[in-house]
Amino acid sequence: MSLIEFKNVNFIYNGEDTESLSDINLKINEGDFVVVSGKTGSGKSTLLRLMVESVPNYGTVNNEILFDESIKAEKGKLPKVMYLMQQIEHQIITDKVWHELAFCLEQAGLSQNEMRNRVAEVSNFFGIEHLYKKSTDKLSGGEKQLLVLASLIAANPKVLVLDEPVSKLDPITAEHFTENLRRLHDELGITVVVAEHRLESLIMPADKLVIMDNGKILLEGKKENVCKEMALNKEKYDIQAFPSVYKKAVSLGFKDKLPLSVKEAKDINLDKILLDSLNKKQDELLNKDKDKEKPDYILSLREVCASYDKKAPVISNLSFKLAQGKRLFILGGNGSGKSTLLKVIAGVKKPDSGKIKASVPVYMLIQDVEMCFLKNTVKEELLSVYKSLDDVMIPLDFSDNYLKRHPYDLSGGEKQLLALAKVLSCAKKDENFLLLLDEPTKGLDETQRENVEAVLSLVKAAGNSIITVTHDLEYASKYADYAAFLFDKDLVGLSKASEFFKNNKIYTTQLARLTNGEIL
Amino acid sequence: MNYKLLALVLLVLLLTLYALTITSKRIRTGRMVVIVIMTALSVVGRFIPFFKPIAALSIITGMYVNAGSGMMVGMLSVLISNFYFGQGPWTPFQMLAFGLIGFLSGVLSKYLINNKTFLIIYSLFCGVIYSLILDVWTVLWLGGGNLLEKYLATAVTAIPFTLVYAISNVIYILILNKPFGEKLLRMKVKYGI
Amino acid sequence: MERVNPRVNFIFFVLVSGITMFSLNPVILCMSLVFSFLICATVGMQLDEKKMRFWPFVPGIIVILVNPVFSHNGSTVLLFIGDNPLTLESVIYGVVSATMLVSVLYFFICLSYSMSDDKFMYVCGFLSPKLSLMLSMVFRLIPLMGRKMKEADEAARCMGMYKSENIFSDIKVKLHVFSVITTWSLEHGITTADSMDARGYGRRRQSFYSVFKFTLRDKIYLLLILVLGIYVIFGIAIHKLNVSYYPDIIITKPDVYTLSLYVSFLVLLISGVLLNKKGR
Numbered sequence: 005m006s007l008i009e010f011k012n013v014n015f016i017y018n019g020e021d022t023e024s025l026s027d028i029n030l031k032i033n034e035g036d037f038v039v040v041s042g043k044t045g046s047g048k049s050t051l052l053r054l055m056v057e058s059v060p061n062y063g064t065v066n067n068e069i070l071f072d073e074s075i076k077a078e079k080g081k082l083p084k085v086m087y088l089m090q091q092i093e094h095q096i097i098t099d100k101v102w103h104e105l106a107f108c109l110e111q112a113g114l115s116q117n118e119m120r121n122r123v124a125e126v127s128n129f130f131g132i133e134h135l136y137k138k139s140t141d142k143l144s145g146g147e148k149q150l151l152v153l154a155s156l157i158a159a160n161p162k163v164l165v166l167d168e169p170v171s172k173l174d175p176i177t178a179e180h181f182t183e184n185l186r187r188l189h190d191e192l193g194i195t196v197v198v199a200e201h202r203l204e205s206l207i208m209p210a211d212k213l214v215i216m217d218n219g220k221i222l223l224e225g226k227k228e229n230v231c232k233e234m235a236l237n238k239e240k241y242d243i244q245a246f247p248s249v250y251k252k253a254v255s256l257g258f259k260d261k262l263p264l265s266v267k268e269a270k271d272i273n274l275d276k277i278l279l280d281s282l283n284k285k286q287d288e289l290l291n292k293d294k295d296k297e298k299p300d301y302i303l304s305l306r307e308v309c310a311s312y313d314k315k316a317p318v319i320s321n322l323s324f325k326l327a328q329g330k331r332l333f334i335l336g337g338n339g340s341g342k343s344t345l346l347k348v349i350a351g352v353k354k355p356d357s358g359k360i361k362a363s364v365p366v367y368m369l370i371q372d373v374e375m376c377f378l379k380n381t382v383k384e385e386l387l388s389v390y391k392s393l394d395d396v397m398i399p400l401d402f403s404d405n406y407l408k409r410h411p412y413d414l415s416g417g418e419k420q421l422l423a424l425a426k427v428l429s430c431a432k433k434d435e436n437f438l439l440l441l442d443e444p445t446k447g448l449d450e451t452q453r454e455n456v457e458a459v460l461s462l463v464k465a466a467g468n469s470i471i472t473v474t475h476d477l478e479y480a481s482k483y484a485d486y487a488a489f490l491f492d493k494d495l496v497g498l499s500k501a502s503e504f505f506k507n508n509k510i511y512t513t514q515l516a517r518l519t520n521g522e523i524l
Numbered sequence: 525m526n527y528k529l530l531a532l533v534l535l536v537l538l539l540t541l542y543a544l545t546i547t548s549k550r551i552r553t554g555r556m557v558v559i560v561i562m563t564a565l566s567v568v569g570r571f572i573p574f575f576k577p578i579a580a581l582s583i584i585t586g587m588y589v590n591a592g593s594g595m596m597v598g599m600l601s602v603l604i605s606n607f608y609f610g611q612g613p614w615t616p617f618q619m620l621a622f623g624l625i626g627f628l629s630g631v632l633s634k635y636l637i638n639n640k641t642f643l644i645i646y647s648l649f650c651g652v653i654y655s656l657i658l659d660v661w662t663v664l665w666l667g668g669g670n671l672l673e674k675y676l677a678t679a680v681t682a683i684p685f686t687l688v689y690a691i692s693n694v695i696y697i698l699i700l701n702k703p704f705g706e707k708l709l710r711m712k713v714k715y716g717i
Numbered sequence: 718m719e720r721v722n723p724r725v726n727f728i729f730f731v732l733v734s735g736i737t738m739f740s741l742n743p744v745i746l747c748m749s750l751v752f753s754f755l756i757c758a759t760v761g762m763q764l765d766e767k768k769m770r771f772w773p774f775v776p777g778i779i780v781i782l783v784n785p786v787f788s789h790n791g792s793t794v795l796l797f798i799g800d801n802p803l804t805l806e807s808v809i810y811g812v813v814s815a816t817m818l819v820s821v822l823y824f825f826i827c828l829s830y831s832m833s834d835d836k837f838m839y840v841c842g843f844l845s846p847k848l849s850l851m852l853s854m855v856f857r858l859i860p861l862m863g864r865k866m867k868e869a870d871e872a873a874r875c876m877g878m879y880k881s882e883n884i885f886s887d888i889k890v891k892l893h894v895f896s897v898i899t900t901w902s903l904e905h906g907i908t909t910a911d912s913m914d915a916r917g918y919g920r921r922r923q924s925f926y927s928v929f930k931f932t933l934r935d936k937i938y939l940l941l942i943l944v945l946g947i948y949v950i951f952g953i954a955i956h957k958l959n960v961s962y963y964p965d966i967i968i969t970k971p972d973v974y975t976l977s978l979y980v981s982f983l984v985l986l987i988s989g990v991l992l993n994k995k996g997r
Contacts, residue, residue: 113922596851
């Protein structure tokens with residue numbers, strides 16, 4: 005029995021002329037764990053939104069979406085399809101954790117005793133009892149996401165629809181969240197529909213995959229079948245979203261038993277094959293690694309300490325140097341003080357002690373780039389800091405269509421670049437600088453990441469240095485010259501990126517785990 | 525006759541009644557969120573030195589959303605910000621004053637949006653109204669007889685303050701009107717709030 | 718953990734500040750003044766702490782100074798200022814009103830100090846769940862906006878907006894930051910609205926979840942303060958505590974009934990101290 009059925013559905017947003025979704029045929033069956041994959045703008049969010057009757061869709065639906073009797077929206081009853089949206093911060097409604105947990109129940113008009121009972125149940129299920137009396141504002145991103153999920157589950161839904169729930173979380177928190185989704189599906193029998201553009205953690209519990217592009221469903225079916233189909237026609241489909249072991253296996257020509265995790269990769273001996281191919285190239289690599297120039301240091305930190313509260317320092321006695329024209333990636337868990345370190349280097353926050361010496365100007369892009377926007381169009385935004393559009397330091401798309409848009413309507417990657425252009429407005433034309441980036445790829449899909457990276461490589465090629473803070477390991481392994489780990493208030497393991505990822509056994513990329521660090 | 529008692533009891537009753545009426549009516553979700561955000565903004569804005577945006581933001585909400593929302597923003601902002609700036613018997617009077625200002629601007633929204641001069645006069649007038657209502661509180665608090673005489677005397681002594689207040693109010697409105705108007709209208713167009 | 722249900726506490730403060738406001742009886746007022754200090758101390762404000770604010774004395778002193786200027790009633794003339802007499806009665810009346818003002822203000826301070834956000838919401842939830850929900854939403858946004866303002870300030874710093882170190886440029890940047898936060902919060906408000914819709918907001922009459930319990934002890938406390946309070950208010954209503962200040966000061970002779978009113982008020986205030994004492 006299918007719960008939700010799309011029959012040739014087309015959808016147009018108000019005030020737009022092109023269809024955002026076309027010819028959608030899809031059945032969601034009871035007990036499914038469906039993962040919808042696709043780039044930003046492929047229509048996956050729109051598709052998910054149409055599954056939720058209780059939210060307005062700001063557009064027109066042609067043809068039919070059928071909902072099963074058991075989940076149809078009824079007046080006076082709580083919705084049976086619950087919806088977790090992309091923005092973690094903004095879907096929290098109230099100020100206290102207990103209030104958030106009880107929100108749905110209050111709307112259903114339940115009695116005090118029933119509510120207490122349900123709230124107790126879900127807090128126990130998700131293990132968040134210790135947060136019960138806290139303010140929602142004091143929670144970390146992962147805790148917030150879990151809180152909203154718990155609050156939805158309190159309403160006892162049949163279907164759970166989640167829009168990119170893990171793309172903004174660090175890998176460990178993402179795993180934890182996925183594990184909770186799996187439990188909801190397996191233990192409570194809830195039907196789960198998730199959209200995500202990076203599948204590394206979500207693909208394991210999924211049993212159905214839907215691949216979308218350009219408002220259309222390209223491929224849909226059982227996970228194994230879809231994986232196989234994509235491997236067979238690898239020119240036709242974009243497999244960027246998939247785990248890197250899968251991508252590697254596909255590129256090596258595997259057609260069957262495609263691995264989705266490190267274990268599955270070992271089962272088919274992918275590691276041996278990779279290492280064998282590596283031995284042939286080993287010699288070339290060794291020669292390439294030998295460039296022994298004396299580097300020009302543009303930044304040096306000596307025994308820097310910083311804190312928000314004198315009793316609990318965030319970084320202490322931290323020292324390092326950075327050479328000109330290099331990219332350093334600083335990795336670390338949530339709340340390890342990565343952002344604080346950047347602020348100290350940028351001079352936004354004063355260190356308690358220690359010396360910071362930078363021989364070039366330092367520019368920083370803060371994490372939430374929306375904090376840089378004020379005007380109504382991209383053009384006004386740029387002209388508020390530049391005399392004319394010709395002065396803009398980095399290549400942007402200067403088409404009329406782009407310049408006329410509202411900064412908040414841009415995609416994540418475009419926002420990053422616009423904010424970068426604003427921050428670099430202070431830089432002089434022929435002077436090198438140091439750029440600090442705070443999680444520039446948070447929530448971006450592969451394509452957007454490449455776009456941002458294209459600009460950053462130009463910046464680097466001009467002889468500027470960049471320090472990036474991130475928890476995206478695959479990203480760091482691709483572009484870093486140096487990498488380090490911020491742990492216990494200090495930088496640990498600062499070394500050449502290749503050595504860093506080789507030496508790390510756990511905190512490293514999937515392929516490095518598989519090949520013992522020989523391949524990133 | 526205890527005027528203080530009468531005034532306070534009446535005011536509190538009025539506000540309670542209003543709180544009860546909003547529960548019986550269904551406010552659209554989007555509108556409710558806008559009210560909440562404008563309220564939070566005016567509370568947060570009060571922490572910026574020399575910046576007292578409550579009246580201005582109530583007027584703007586009234587103008588661009590509707591009368592009821594303007595009133596809610598005015599009353600809630602005072603009630604909540606007084607938790608940080610001192611709660612007192614004057615709270616109901618301030619709530620009344622700002623609620624009224626927000627409500628009226630909703631009623632007059634057509635003229636206020638289209639006519640800048642009218643907007644300036646209105647915000648001056650709001651400053652005066654606010655002072656006059658607060659003077660009632662002062663006089664009731666002094667107590668004793670000759671209430672009318674005392675009221676006039678207070679109002680006259682307060683003229684400089686009233687003027688400063690009214691003029692600063694005009695300045696805030698002039699600063700905030702355009703950006704807030706644009707932003708609220710964008711919300712209206714994009715999401716139909 | 719606070720000892721008593723916030724609604725009971727709220728009712729207590731309404732009763733005592735009401736009685737204080739509407740009686741001009743010096744005995745009542747003296748008791749109010751003393752106990753407003755005492756309760757301030759019990760809710761956790763030490764006299765030597767900065768939190769103990771002395772500002773209520775400012776309006777108090779103003780009232781003392783202003784009253785004789787306006788009011789020339791009273792039979793005992795102390796001296797003439799110009800043509801206007803300064804009377805003993807009006808001076809005393811000023812002092813009495815000032816006492817009342819100061820003690821009411823301190824009761825309010827106690828009230829807002831002992832009412833955290835969630836307690837205040839709980840009190841309002843009794844009136845209207847929707848109002849309480851709105852308050853809760855505002856209370857979420859305030860710290861969030863504060864945090865975001867700091868971030869926007871850092872962004873402004875990074876974009877080189879702090880050009881000079883004077884107060885005007887400072888305020889200019891602050892206003893810029895305020896604008897940024899405005900756009901940000903309104904743009905994302907729609908997500909909050911959708912999130913509410915998705916969770917079934919407004920489907921039917923809301924109920925109100927609370928973390929506070931209404932225990933037997935709360936009921937006893939409530940009954941006690943209500944009985945005492947209403948008894949005193951009744952006494953005021955039938956003019957048993959009346960004091961007339963103009964033209965001469967006349968205090969009704971205290972009889973057993975008046976005394977019982979004083980004692981009731983005293984017990985009420987003492988119970989307030991117990992009410993506000995922290996557990997453990």
